[in-house]
Amino acid sequence: MLVLTAIITLTLLAIGFGALLGFAAIRFKMQGNPVVDQIDSLLPQTQCGQCGHPGCRPYAEAIANGEDINKCPPGGEATIQALADLLDVEPMALDAEHGQEKPKQVAVIREDECIGCTKCIQACPVDAILGAAKHMHTVIESECTGCDLCVEPCPVDCIDMVDVEHGLSDWKWTSPDRSMLIATDRSSTEYGRSTNAA
């Protein structure tokens, strides 16, 4: 009798918890893969396709499925490091096959040479090129990700990739943590600027 009670009790408990879990699985189902979102947010969103995927999100999905994390040249070492931290894997060197890490660039159309063919507009993954057929096109600089996908389709080669200019607005304090083995090696201006004067 005691054995029977135990069996019945455990069976009921099992059914109860099973039902609870089943309900939870449906009620609290995650939409999509949250890891993909996290990976996607670390990628630079240039949508350049240098990784071999048609955009950053597809690459994020590929990484979630076990692809290497070192195929994103625009993100460079920083992105690889961030991905390695997120996924808890060893950071690896950038895969040179997919390109080199370059300084930030933007596309600039030499406007008097533009013939208005709209090919670059169709190529731009973020709709950062403005124009109409047979009218001059121009790049919205603030929206350009520097992916250079518009350069190749241009029939008259009037698109240049230029390095982003650095000015006062995006000036950064340099790190004081440079290897200075001998104090007297430092120049006087460096002295003044590297510390508070006191």
Add this chain to the structure above:
Amino acid sequence: MTAPVSNPNHPKRAVHAFHGGIHPPEHKVDSNQTPIATSPLPPRLIMPLQQHLGKAAKPIVAVGDHVLKGQRIAEADGAISAHVHAPTSGTITAIEDRAIPHPSGLSDRCIEIRTDGEDRWIELEANEHYETLSVEEIRDKVRGAGIAGMGGAGFPTEIKMHPPQQDKVNTLIINAAECEPYITADDRLMRERADELVKGIEIMAYALQPGECLIGIEDNKPEAIEALKRAVGGTRIEVVVVPTKYPSGGEKQLIKLLTDKEVPSGRIPADIGIVCQNVGTAVAVFRAVRFGEPLISRITTLTGDQISRKGNVEVLLGTPIQWLLNQYGYQAGNPERIIVGGPMMGYALNDPDAPVVKTTNCLLAPSAEELPLAEPAQACIRCGLCAEACPAELLPQQLYWFARSQEHEKAEHHNLFDCIECGACSYVCPSAIPLVHYYRHAKSEIKQHRQEQEKSDRARIRFEARQERLEREKQEKEAKRKARAEAAAKAQAAKQAPAAPAKPVETAASAPAQNDPKQAAIEAALARKQSSNQEAEDPEALKTALDKAIAKLDKMLDALEQAKQDNPDQVEKLTRAVEKNQVRVNQARQNYERALASSNTQAANTTAKAPPEPKELPSREQLVTNLEKARAKLEKMSDALEQAQSEQPEQVEKLIRSVEKNRIRVEAAERALAEADKQEDVR
């Protein structure tokens, strides 16, 4: 935290305390013994367009213009910005990038004025009694005068004269602490112009209507305290003396001292009903409202052992620093060092030709003995002195480790952005670690990262929106195509039902939606053969397509010619393109001629769209069949014409046209055949 000490001068007012702080050597007597001098007029003035926080002003003068003293030369751009005025009369000689006083050492856009020595004022609008003006008018005057906070940050003053929306201002605090060593500009200003200062405070109080109005001043300025007490007699303004401790002049620290309130992290004083203004700003507000004078000069302390005539000078904005110092006996030391601001928070000037701006409160030219260069940093010994000194109650040591190892997220969690960069931690550090420099670096890294994140988020949104749009367009096209195909199939079925044509052809014709365009076109052509007696349709579209194709071919040929001269590597590509276009032209011509005679709607649509892939040349057999068919049709037509001529005269004209068309078609078919034969021979 120490218990509040009662203030002997104002028994009711208790002065509180803030955490940490240091007592560096003051060096104030070096420069506060002489009255404020007036700097001579320099030959050139350089006015940076950005002397304030926010957006740079926009120039409204051109090179060659003559300007008067006080004339506006650049206009505020947006809400957080300030006008710039000509500090004296003269001629605009340049609007270009010049060295500016900034820790980066970078240049920025400046307006250069060659002074004419006349110092002629523009007409000013004086106002004896500010009470006659509305608050709005006073704010307009302050904005019009281009006043920006003169304590160091340079926030446009007019904005701080708007009471916060949600509630009223409880306390207006005038910051007269001037806690940083060496600087005595506010000290001398209070001693000599206390009346102007008090009137300025009254004007600000009139605009803000605060519950109370306090002047916070350190006890190391007894003469200034005396002068202020005399001047505030009979007003509601209260002078509160606080103990000397660096950095009591920090906005948040002074608020804590005077009201015991703390500004929450990431907020501004206005959020807790407090507005802080500098004494220099108050005087500038007075002069702007009373005399209509814009902000064109300021009081700057010139001090340090390399300057023989130390003291405070009222100097025109835009005066080149090197020139100014030379007037007061400056000898460049070794290493040459001019510090803008005080020794704690100032920065070394990169280019001494940079001008004095609205925020330049001190120019310090110390000798090497007076202010030794920073020693090389040693390892952190975790002594914790920095945490004791930090007035913002942060953990400088932790922040240092995080900043050094680039762990920005952790640094942010440790409230890095509450750091006021006062330098107290660096000052007490026995290992001489440039702590503040690490924090500044980490802050700018984080800010840059935020900007990049924002940009990449925007790029993602745009990319996803584009993908969605393309997908939608594709679907719409697909739906349209299907609808068209169905309609065509129905029409065909209706036509063919009585004629009882071969079944398989009909199914083939109704299925193009599933196949690639080439296949679809072939099927359409087959269907056309089967039902050649269908109603004739408008060949205009095909005609246009043909014209277009010919035009394109011409263009291509031109391009090829040019390429042969200019870039030979393109020739091959272009030759291929020309061939492709030739094929397309032929095809379009055929389609056109075919359609002229008869064709069905679907076929017309398909061919007029000129499928992207070029179709292969029709085989010889096909061409022969075409020709034969065309000839047969021509004969039939000619017969019909003859018949019509005798029986139905009204149809004749129509039939003549048809015959003509058919003749063209026959000719075309012959041509095509001949061409095919030729190509056959070539092969």
